Amino acid sequence: MQTTTANKIALAVLFTLTGTMALGVFANAVFAPAKMEKPGYELPGGAAPAAATAAVPAAAPAPEVSLAALLAKADPAKGQADAKACEACHTFDKGGAAKVGPPLYGVVGRPVASVAGFSYSDGLKALGGDWTYEQINKWITKPSALVQGTKMSFPGEPDAQKRADILAYLHTLSDNPVPFPSPAAAATPAPAASATPAATSAPAATATPAPAAAATPAAAAPASPQPTPSPTSTP
Numbered sequence: 001m002q003t004t005t006a007n008k009i010a011l012a013v014l015f016t017l018t019g020t021m022a023l024g025v026f027a028n029a030v031f032a033p034a035k036m037e038k039p040g041y042e043l044p045g046g047a048a049p050a051a052a053t054a055a056v057p058a059a060a061p062a063p064e065v066s067l068a069a070l071l072a073k074a075d076p077a078k079g080q081a082d083a084k085a086c087e088a089c090h091t092f093d094k095g096g097a098a099k100v101g102p103p104l105y106g107v108v109g110r111p112v113a114s115v116a117g118f119s120y121s122d123g124l125k126a127l128g129g130d131w132t133y134e135q136i137n138k139w140i141t142k143p144s145a146l147v148q149g150t151k152m153s154f155p156g157e158p159d160a161q162k163r164a165d166i167l168a169y170l171h172t173l174s175d176n177p178v179p180f181p182s183p184a185a186a187a188t189p190a191p192a193a194s195a196t197p198a199a200t201s202a203p204a205a206t207a208t209p210a211p212a213a214a215a216t217p218a219a220a221a222p223a224s225p226q227p228t229p230s231p232t233s234t235p
């Protein structure tokens with residue numbers, strides 16, 4: 001009785017193991033795993049390694065498109081539609097009353113936490129300064145990241161262009177609209193700086209073989225004096 005139970009268990013284990021192995025063999029046969037000839041990725045334009053490395057610094061600044069550049073192509077009409085999310089808590093009307101949040105007409109250029117009678121959080125009161133486009137952009141990216149313990153329970157707008165559209169809409173809500181920051185100022189210096197190390201590294205590489213070539217004649221020179229003493233020793 002006991003042996004048969006043990007045998008049954010042993011058989012069950014054996015069948016499971018063989019079954020799993022067979023499954024693996026079968027799966028490999030069906031989905032013949034393709035081996036790569038060369039490990040790694042083939043980069044576009046991989047033939048010239050210098051070109052590939054030069055492309056990296058050029059591509060890097062792209063994700064951080066400046067706010068000024070985004071504002072330059074922002075659409076206030078789209079912003080008005082996206083700002084519907086804000087209207088749950090804010091009014092955009094001139095002279096509008098506070099709701100859950102303070103009224104936002106003319107908020108750009110207004111001192112932070114300055115609507116009389118609105119009970120701001122201590123965190124926002126401590127922030128200081130005026131609401132610039134940059135600051136509101138940071139704020140609506142994630143309010144709780146800019147001001148700890150804020151009362152604005154809005155998770156944030158992750159899309160940079162949508163934020164710029166909303167800012168363009170806020171721009172229209174003013175008697176004296178604050179001009180957008182100029183896109184030219186921020187954009188230019190970055191590519192110029194990244195181009196310089198690439199240019200300096202290239203001459204450095206070409207300079208290295210030169211001393212090696214210069215060393216070869218020097219090594220050949222001591223070889224020639226050797227035959228010279230031998231004729232003198234012969235006579």
Ligand code: HEC
Pocket residue numbers: 083085086087088089090100101102104107111112113114115119120121123124131136139140147149150151152153154157166
């Ligand atoms: C869930 C409600 C809610 C939503 C949604 C919301 N806010 Fe607010 N907002 C608040 C509250 C509450 C405050 C006050 C925050 C504090 O005191 O910490 C505030 C403060 C602000 C301030 C500072 C105003 C001042 O007088 O200093 C700005 C600017 C602002 N919100 C913009 C926005 C924008 C733009 C949106 C939409 C993208 C938005 N808010 C969505 C509730 C909200």
